[in-house]
Amino acid sequence: MGKRMSEPERVSVFWSRVERGASRDDCWLWKGGRSGPYGIVQWREHNGVTMPRHAHTIAFLLARGWRPTRVSKLVVRHLCHQPLCCNPSHLRHGSQADNAADDQAVGREARGETQANAKLDDDMVRFMRWEAARGTTHRELAAIAGVARQTASKAIAKKTWTHIR
Numbered sequence: 001m002g003k004r005m006s007e008p009e010r011v012s013v014f015w016s017r018v019e020r021g022a023s024r025d026d027c028w029l030w031k032g033g034r035s036g037p038y039g040i041v042q043w044r045e046h047n048g049v050t051m052p053r054h055a056h057t058i059a060f061l062l063a064r065g066w067r068p069t070r071v072s073k074l075v076v077r078h079l080c081h082q083p084l085c086c087n088p089s090h091l092r093h094g095s096q097a098d099n100a101a102d103d104q105a106v107g108r109e110a111r112g113e114t115q116a117n118a119k120l121d122d123d124m125v126r127f128m129r130w131e132a133a134r135g136t137t138h139r140e141l142a143a144i145a146g147v148a149r150q151t152a153s154k155a156i157a158k159k160t161w162t163h164i165r
Protein backbone atom coordinates (compact mmCIF):
# COMPACT_ATOMS: atom_id res chain seq x y z
CA MET A 1 0.00 0.00 0.00
CA GLY A 2 1.71 3.15 -1.23
CA LYS A 3 2.41 6.16 0.88
CA ARG A 4 0.38 8.51 -1.26
CA MET A 5 -2.84 6.56 -1.21
CA SER A 6 -5.74 8.20 0.61
CA GLU A 7 -7.35 6.34 3.48
CA PRO A 8 -10.46 5.28 1.47
CA GLU A 9 -8.19 4.20 -1.41
CA ARG A 10 -5.99 1.98 0.67
CA VAL A 11 -8.99 0.52 2.47
CA SER A 12 -10.54 -0.33 -0.88
CA VAL A 13 -7.26 -1.80 -2.18
CA PHE A 14 -7.05 -3.91 0.95
CA TRP A 15 -10.55 -5.36 0.51
CA SER A 16 -9.93 -5.92 -3.21
CA ARG A 17 -7.37 -8.52 -2.13
CA VAL A 18 -9.97 -10.40 -0.11
CA GLU A 19 -12.29 -12.88 -1.76
CA ARG A 20 -15.56 -12.38 0.04
CA GLY A 21 -18.02 -15.24 0.22
CA ALA A 22 -21.70 -14.84 -0.55
CA SER A 23 -22.82 -15.31 3.01
CA ARG A 24 -21.71 -13.78 6.29
CA ASP A 25 -20.75 -17.23 7.49
CA ASP A 26 -18.26 -17.85 4.66
CA CYS A 27 -14.57 -17.35 5.20
CA TRP A 28 -13.20 -14.38 3.25
CA LEU A 29 -9.79 -15.50 2.05
CA TRP A 30 -6.79 -13.22 1.61
CA LYS A 31 -5.43 -13.39 -1.94
CA GLY A 32 -2.31 -11.29 -1.43
CA GLY A 33 1.12 -12.18 -0.09
CA ARG A 34 1.68 -14.66 2.70
CA SER A 35 4.04 -15.34 5.53
CA GLY A 36 3.64 -18.87 6.81
CA PRO A 37 -0.06 -19.62 7.14
CA TYR A 38 -1.03 -15.94 7.37
CA GLY A 39 -1.74 -13.22 4.85
CA ILE A 40 0.64 -10.26 4.89
CA VAL A 41 0.00 -6.68 3.86
CA GLN A 42 2.30 -3.66 3.86
CA TRP A 43 0.41 -1.22 6.05
CA ARG A 44 1.15 2.42 6.82
CA GLU A 45 0.80 3.13 10.52
CA HIS A 46 -0.40 6.45 11.94
CA ASN A 47 3.22 7.51 12.44
CA GLY A 48 3.75 7.20 8.68
CA VAL A 49 5.92 4.09 8.86
CA THR A 50 4.89 1.21 6.60
CA MET A 51 5.17 -2.22 8.20
CA PRO A 52 4.24 -5.75 7.16
CA ARG A 53 1.12 -6.72 9.11
CA HIS A 54 -1.03 -9.81 9.21
CA ALA A 55 -3.91 -9.23 6.81
CA HIS A 56 -6.50 -10.48 9.30
CA THR A 57 -5.41 -7.95 11.93
CA ILE A 58 -5.90 -5.15 9.39
CA ALA A 59 -9.34 -6.56 8.52
CA PHE A 60 -10.08 -6.43 12.25
CA LEU A 61 -8.81 -2.84 12.44
CA LEU A 62 -10.92 -1.69 9.49
CA ALA A 63 -14.03 -3.33 10.93
CA ARG A 64 -13.60 -2.32 14.56
CA GLY A 65 -11.54 0.86 14.50
CA TRP A 66 -8.76 -0.51 16.71
CA ARG A 67 -6.54 -3.53 16.77
CA PRO A 68 -4.66 -5.40 19.41
CA THR A 69 -1.01 -4.50 19.65
CA ARG A 70 1.96 -6.26 21.12
CA VAL A 71 1.84 -3.81 24.01
CA SER A 72 -1.69 -4.82 24.94
CA LYS A 73 -0.62 -8.48 24.93
CA LEU A 74 -3.67 -9.29 22.84
CA VAL A 75 -3.97 -11.02 19.51
CA VAL A 76 -6.63 -11.32 16.83
CA ARG A 77 -8.01 -14.85 16.87
CA HIS A 78 -9.73 -16.76 14.10
CA LEU A 79 -12.92 -18.30 15.42
CA CYS A 80 -13.04 -20.26 12.13
CA HIS A 81 -9.42 -21.53 12.40
CA GLN A 82 -8.69 -20.42 8.83
CA PRO A 83 -5.49 -18.32 9.04
CA LEU A 84 -6.19 -16.53 5.74
CA CYS A 85 -9.72 -15.52 6.68
CA CYS A 86 -10.42 -11.76 6.82
CA ASN A 87 -14.16 -11.94 7.56
CA PRO A 88 -14.51 -9.57 10.54
CA SER A 89 -17.32 -11.65 11.99
CA HIS A 90 -14.86 -14.57 12.28
CA LEU A 91 -12.25 -12.46 14.07
CA ARG A 92 -12.12 -11.77 17.75
CA HIS A 93 -9.57 -10.31 20.12
CA GLY A 94 -8.19 -12.46 22.89
CA SER A 95 -5.12 -13.21 24.90
CA GLN A 96 -2.13 -15.11 23.58
CA ALA A 97 -3.09 -17.87 26.01
CA ASP A 98 -6.48 -18.09 24.29
CA ASN A 99 -4.77 -18.36 20.96
CA ALA A 100 -2.43 -21.12 22.11
CA ALA A 101 -5.39 -23.01 23.53
CA ASP A 102 -7.16 -22.59 20.18
CA ASP A 103 -4.20 -24.13 18.42
CA GLN A 104 -4.09 -27.08 20.79
CA ALA A 105 -7.78 -27.83 20.75
CA VAL A 106 -9.37 -26.70 17.54
CA GLY A 107 -13.06 -26.11 18.00
CA ARG A 108 -12.94 -25.87 21.77
CA GLU A 109 -13.98 -22.54 23.17
CA ALA A 110 -11.11 -21.52 25.40
CA ARG A 111 -12.12 -18.02 26.41
CA GLY A 112 -12.59 -16.94 29.98
CA GLU A 113 -9.40 -18.41 31.33
CA THR A 114 -7.31 -16.11 33.45
CA GLN A 115 -3.56 -15.85 33.22
CA ALA A 116 -2.01 -16.32 36.63
CA ASN A 117 0.67 -13.68 36.25
CA ALA A 118 -1.15 -11.18 34.07
CA LYS A 119 -1.73 -7.71 35.42
CA LEU A 120 -2.87 -4.40 34.16
CA ASP A 121 -0.73 -1.86 32.41
CA ASP A 122 -1.60 1.50 30.84
CA ASP A 123 -2.40 0.06 27.45
CA MET A 124 -4.59 -2.70 28.87
CA VAL A 125 -6.54 -0.14 30.89
CA ARG A 126 -7.07 2.01 27.79
CA PHE A 127 -8.14 -1.08 25.91
CA MET A 128 -10.62 -2.10 28.62
CA ARG A 129 -12.18 1.38 28.76
CA TRP A 130 -12.41 1.46 24.97
CA GLU A 131 -14.09 -1.93 24.84
CA ALA A 132 -16.39 -1.29 27.82
CA ALA A 133 -17.66 1.87 26.12
CA ARG A 134 -18.58 -0.35 23.18
CA GLY A 135 -20.51 -2.88 25.19
CA THR A 136 -17.99 -5.54 26.17
CA THR A 137 -18.79 -6.70 29.71
CA HIS A 138 -16.46 -6.05 32.62
CA ARG A 139 -16.45 -9.77 33.30
CA GLU A 140 -15.18 -10.52 29.81
CA LEU A 141 -12.58 -7.76 29.98
CA ALA A 142 -11.38 -9.02 33.35
CA ALA A 143 -10.94 -12.48 31.85
CA ILE A 144 -8.93 -11.08 28.95
CA ALA A 145 -6.73 -9.00 31.25
CA GLY A 146 -6.32 -11.82 33.75
CA VAL A 147 -7.55 -9.83 36.75
CA ALA A 148 -10.53 -10.03 39.10
CA ARG A 149 -13.74 -8.53 37.79
CA GLN A 150 -13.77 -5.93 40.56
CA THR A 151 -10.24 -4.86 39.61
CA ALA A 152 -11.34 -4.44 36.02
CA SER A 153 -14.48 -2.52 36.98
CA LYS A 154 -12.55 -0.06 39.16
CA ALA A 155 -10.04 0.60 36.38
CA ILE A 156 -12.80 1.04 33.80
CA ALA A 157 -14.77 3.38 36.11
CA LYS A 158 -11.56 5.44 36.66
CA LYS A 159 -11.55 4.75 40.39
CA THR A 160 -8.04 3.38 39.86
CA TRP A 161 -5.52 4.12 37.10
CA THR A 162 -6.60 7.76 37.38
CA HIS A 163 -3.44 8.98 35.62
CA ILE A 164 -4.90 7.66 32.36
CA ARG A 165 -7.40 10.03 30.85
Ligand SMILES: [Zn+2]
Pocket residue numbers: 026027028080081082085086087090
Ligand atom coordinates in the same frame (compact mmCIF):
# COMPACT_ATOMS: atom_id res chain seq x y z
ZN1 LIG B 1 -13.40 -17.43 8.55
